[in-house]
Amino acid sequence: MSEILNTPFTAKHIALGAKMAPFAGYNMPISYTGINDEHATVRNAAGVFDVSHMGEFILKGPGALDLIQRVTSNDAAVLENGKAQYSCLPNTNGGIVDDLLVYCIEKDNVYMLVVNASNIDKDWNWISSYNTTGVEMHNISGKTALLAVQGPKATQIVQKLTEIDVLNMPYYSFAKGKLLDIDNVIISATGYTGAGGVEIYFEDLNDNASKVWDALFSVGAEFGIKPIGLGARDTLRLEMGFCLYGNDIDDTTSPLEAGLGWITKFTKTFTNSAALLAQKETGVTKKMVGFEMIERGIPRHHYVIKDEAGNAIGTVTSGTQAPSLGKAIGLGYVATSHAKLGTDIYIDIRNTLVKAKVVKFPFK
16 A cells, blocks of 8 residues: 655644545545535635645647647647646547646746646656657656635735736636745636635745745635635535546546537547547537436435436436535436436435436536
8 A cells, every 4th residue: 555645734734623534645634624614615705725736747848739739638739828728638448537737838848737636647657658759748746835725815815925916817827926935936727616716836845835824824814714625625616517537537438428528629639539529420428417406315426317217327426415505416427318408317316216407517
């Protein structure tokens, strides 16, 4: 069994009394004051997530963009300096190696890829296997600290610590500069909560982690800032209908089945693009849908989705009682014939068919 790793903030979480648990090989905070309270804090004020377990790769050199174009589904050629993009790494069997963010630091030459914590080695090996032109690759995951400050008051808080114009940062853009006395900090707006806010990437040295954490909570006190665990991160992303790798997408799910056609651009050639284009032309047999429970019950990962007659038509991939909405919601794959908005479906909860309805994202 491999050793459980700590982030630069682990001691802070433990000192604050967080409920800790292993996640993606790291000792991570699941909750502090409770998921519902933390969820409401992010929706209404500001919360700080330690997401230092995520992976970061730097790709450099004249072939960097070409490599990214060959391994990702979205079109990174449209990115200008300071812009970011959501994308995925298709595999050769119709599924997804991982979903990721592509940051354009210097157009054509320098990019940062941000990947899921559980897939760092897998993604590194996958991208490396396509690196046939000598692109310089650096895995900076182990020395990069990352905090996500999310919520409607988040940018006001972070603005107090930097000269970067955080208040007017467009969604899916970023800037590099100084935060406190730390140079080469990247602040981006690519949030996973739907509540606004930014992410702060910086090198974990010279006690930088403690300085940034303490400064955020000092200037954020008047705004009601709180530390937030992974539990609320999951409920927040689920209310938005955002996919979580390993639950809603994986090596067996096509980006087209997952509703990610918008990041699958056939204006270029990429891994398995011919097969995915054929799938687009013939149509998928199952689709990712969002649903809300009409009858009482909470859908859970792997619960079977059925039609009114009790025939299996799909599987739940994520589900929860949505704290902001006061109702149970979920994501899952269903046969395309049952994917239309408003369709009644049934979740098999302990051998009882519990009625639900297909709805659109974000959940309301």
